[in-house]
Structures are given as C-alpha cells and as structure tokens.
Amino acid sequence: MARYILGIETSCDETAAAVFDIKNRTILSNVLFSQIAEHGVYGGVVPEIASRSQLEKIDGIVRKALDDANVSLDAIDIIGVTSKPGLVGSLLVGISFAKALAWAGNKKLIGVDHLEGHIFSSFLKPNGSFNTELTFPHICLSASGGHTAIYLVKDFGVYELIASTIDDASGEAFDKVAKMMGYDYPGGATIERLASEVQFKDFYKFTRTRKTEIFFSFSGLKTAVLYRLVKLGVYDLAQGPLLAQMSHQIKQEISSSLLVCITDIFENNIKQALRLHPDIKAVTFVGGVACNKYMRQRLEKVCQRRDKQFFAAPPQSCTDNAAMIALVASYKAEQGKFSDLTLDVFE
Secondary structure, rough: OOOOOEEEEHHHHHHHEEEOOOOOOOEEEEEEEHHHHHHOOOOOOHHHHHHHHHHHHHHHHHHHHHHHHHOHHEEEEEEEEEOOOOHHHHHHHHHHHHHHHHHHHHOOEEEEEHHHHOOHHHEEOOOEEOOOOOOEEEEEEEEOOOEEEEEEEOOOOEEEEEEEEOOOHHHHHHHHHHHHHOOOOOOHHHHHHHHOOOOOOOOOOOOOOOOOOOHHHHHHHHHHHHHHHHHHHOOEOOOOOOOOOOOOHHHHHHHHHHHHHHHHHHHHHHHHHHHHHHOOOOEEEEHHHHHHHHHHHHHHHHHHHHHHHHOOOOOOHOOOOHHHHHHHHHHHHHHOEEOOOOOOOOO
C-alpha cells in the first residue's frame, strides 16, 4: 500500500515541494522558495528569470522537503507534479524533474492541475492535518494574480466552474494599482495595509459590476483608478506616477476604495451563487488573494447570515505551494488516475 506522496509545484515563480502521509492524511513537510525579490524590480514575473530560478532551486527544495519530513526518497511511492496551467518554462522544470525521479525510482506519477490544487487547499489546516469539518457540496471562490473564479465543488476531483473573470484577475488589479502608486510587486499586502490605516472606507466609490449576473471583471476598475489618479494630478499617462505630488493620504484612499470595491464584487457574486445553489453547505476562499484578512471577515459574515460554514485556506496554503498538489495527488491515486512518463505541459 502506498504511504508517501512527494508533491512538486513550479507553475510560476515559486519552487515548492511537500511530503504527504497518505495513511494519516497529513502534510509532513511543505518547503517553498519564493522569487518575489527577483521579480519585484520588474513590477511582475519575468518568465525566463522564473524558469532559470526553478532549475537552480528544485533539487535543493525537494531534498529539504524529504529531510524535513524525515522520509527518504526510496520511501516515496507517488510523485504528484503541477502540469498546468502556468509558465511553460517553469512547468517544464517541475515536470522533467518529477518524471526523472519516477523513472529512476520506478514510482507512480500524477499530473495535477494547479487550479484544482487551490480549489481543494481549504482541506488543509495550518498544522498540515486534514480538515474533516468541510463537506460537500460547497462553493469555492478562488482568487489570485492569475485567476478569479467561483466553483461548485461536489466531491474530490468533481467540480464545476460557475463564474470566472472575463478579463483580468483580482490579484492583478491589486498589483497594477500598487505599481501606479510607486510600490513594488506584489501589491496585495501593501493595498490592505494602506486601507487599514483609514478603516477600509470607500472614498471614491468605483463602479461595481452588475449585480444580477455572476462574473468578474477588473480591467475597467484598473482603468477607473488610473484616471482618478490622473484627475488628482498625481499620475501622468506618459511619465507614470508623480510620486512627489502623491500624498500618503491619496495612497490610503485609493487603496481603501479599491479593496472595498473588489470585496463588494466578491460578496455580490457569492450571494448570487448561494441563491442559485441553496443546498450547498459551505463557502471556501482560496488562492493568494485569500490571505487578505478584511476580505475573509466580510465573506465570513455573508456566510454566517445565511447559516453556511466558511473556510479560508491557511495563509501558507493560499499562495502557490506543493502541499495542495500532494493533496490532490492523494485522491487521484485513490481513483486510479495516474499519468505515464509521456506527461507534458498542460496535460
């Protein structure tokens, strides 16, 4: 009987590995190297830099995950690796490494959808144990710099997309607006900090998307913020942010208005989803944006008023990580959904 799974995640700018104990349904180790410092100066992720860093770091990260779990590579039965979606170069590093380990050690291989990893990351508790309180069916709001969507989750590996963004992702809106104000990538934590300084007030009342349909759109919101900054005389369309004229108060008010607006959009879409699916038992909030405490509190109140459970993935499981990949690989193994050594990007 299979006992341990090694999870590998290299979809973008994080290199991560984790060891999952199948019998006890527990994450034994979860190691991650983030490239934020390398990409911050560029205002976003540079694919070539990301893949080169993945290549440099992956061997050491996997070794540390095994050491932290006190599990030898020989004891690993299954290797789960992110195969889609993501940056092609970064994905290739993880897939190639996983395939080499599987071939050399005669281990089983499972390709994992990165987004599916996020969807089920709410089943991981902060200590790595399995969350038995979360049941099916439930609604999952997944939000990050690359995607924003709502899923109806019916069982492990069984889920249905019911709403997604028609243009940009919510996390990208945070990053781009932070850049407009002269801050480095990523911008989510900076926006939340500035908004908290003015008690999350809505100063500019940016337009929300329509309330009768379930979808996300943040391109127009980014444009609205841009032209508000131009109107305030602190941003030039040719030169960029005019930091000498941009007061801290303006940054606070823009950040707070942006955060409240995006949270209102999230809240409205969750309400619509609950109306369409009244039988669901819980709502989960996952992805990098789910680290935002203000959003968590607002969405939890929505659920409490409707007698639904609310679960947000622990912070270490919100950003890209290998624990969620190992978790998905565990139930795919139970379902007999293995990959062969021809596994490639986007499979």
